[in-house]
Amino acid sequence: MNEREGFIWVDGEICPWREARLHVLTHGLHYASSVFEGERSYGGSVFELTRHTQRLIQSAALLDMKLPFSEQELNEATLAVLSANELKDAYIRPVVWRGSETISAAAPNNRIHMAIAAWDWPSYFNEQDRLNGIKIQTASWRRPPPECSPPQAKAASNYPITTLAKHAALKNGFQDALLLDWRGNVAEASAANIFFVAGEEIHTPTPDCFLNGITRQTVIALAQNMGFKVIEREISHAETLAFTECFLTGTASEITPVGAIDAVTYKPGSVTGWLTGAYADLVRSKNVSAIDMQFQAQLG
Ligand SMILES: Cc1ncc(COP(=O)(O)O)c(C=O)c1O
Structure with missing residues (x-):
């Protein structure tokens, strides 16, 4: 660079x-x-x-x-x-x-x-991988408890395990890593937050030991505006089997469909597609703040 x-x-x-x-x-x-x-x-x-x-x-x-x-x-x-x-x-x-x-x-x-x-950095992941849904591998490294490192600081000190996790994933033919937290629950990808779809519900881990991304907050507001119920909760690793769609959110990677976590596969589906379209429209429309949107959604 x-x-x-x-x-x-x-x-x-x-x-x-x-x-x-x-x-x-x-x-x-x-x-x-x-x-x-x-x-x-x-x-x-x-x-x-x-x-x-x-x-x-x-x-x-x-x-x-x-x-x-x-x-x-x-x-x-x-x-x-x-x-x-x-x-x-x-x-x-x-x-x-x-x-x-x-x-x-x-x-x-x-x-x-x-x-x-x-x-100029148009796409974080290869376009074809993105279309198919990227494959992510569960890392052996885990996000530490919040007493061990300030999780809401976007600090360089939080990233060495990310680098190790992503190197291992790339070596094994995956495009990204999934980090669990210290309890063994799903936390996030290497530089993006994670969401799962179950019918009309969208589930995402509570950001109590990892970055509460700005894109994550935007997508929650967008999904609520579109009528989805968004549930923030602890999600165990075993539960990744139970969802139909999975996607990542981050400023660099925007909304990226996930095609597999280890051997569990997902089809990039309509919910991911709608949100991707809504996010693309939002980021190109001037003077729209996600905070304002969330406020408006709460007002009904
Ligand atoms: C570790 C980590 N988690 C989540 C995110 C997503 O955050 P944001 O949506 O604010 O870009 C990022 C990217 O900044 C990140 O590096």
């Missing part, structure tokens, strides 16, 4: 892509004091920009880092990056890290840095 044309916003300045570098003694590199976001813009408008920026600020706060920029400055910087790179449909990656002034676990006075990059 380092050898590309374009511009990256670093600590308040737009700089040429190849010049966005850090020192090897960066605290974020040694002690994982780093948080990030994943956003998508559609036709030049970033879907749920404010919520992503707020989550970034919150993730940093959960790691005891205060960003030296306001929410509004960050929103403006994101749009400036899109404009500098002449991008309309793009994936956007803001990242925050503790700097290199001192190197030991505690580094409360190290400078907090931040960068925002954006590039």
Whole structure:
């Protein structure tokens, strides 16, 4: 990713892509004091920009880092990056890290840095795999209890088991990994939340030890608006047999049908199809907030 044309916003300045570098003694590199976001813009408008920026600020706060920029400055910087790179449909990656002034676990006075990059990344999974429904393999690694790592921080420190799980899945011919939580219940995929369909009901695990994704919250609101009953609950691994459809949600992967979890197969079906269409319409319509939609749904 380092050898590309374009511009990256670093600590308040737009700089040429190849010049966005850090020192090897960066605290974020040694002690994982780093948080990030994943956003998508559609036709030049970033879907749920404010919520992503707020989550970034919150993730940093959960790691005891205060960003030296306001929410509004960050929103403006994101749009400036899109404009500098002449991008309309793009994936956007803001990242925050503790700097290199001192190197030991505690580094409360190290400078907090931040960068925002954006590039063209139309599909997270191969299009054919997506059409068939991707195959995911249950990982041996599990999401830890919330007392062991802040699950609502989109923090680099939460991702090493994700990398290991996904490497193992890819080696075995799957396209993604399913992580269970420490109790053995279904948690999420490597970088996406998971949903199951049973008739008119949609079931999804309660996000008590993994990221409550912005796409997840959007899809819940969309499904409720469409008349589905959405049930958030503990889902045991054995129950994956009982559902007719399964799909993943995430900013990068959007809504992705699942064709198999290990040996259990699903047919990408009509519920996944309707939601995919509704999500595609929503992200391209300006000024629609999922929070507003949920509010409207509650009002009936
Ligand atoms: C571990 C993990 N879970 C879930 C998600 C989905 O979150 P969102 O819908 O906010 O992109 C992501 C992606 O950011 C992720 O990395």
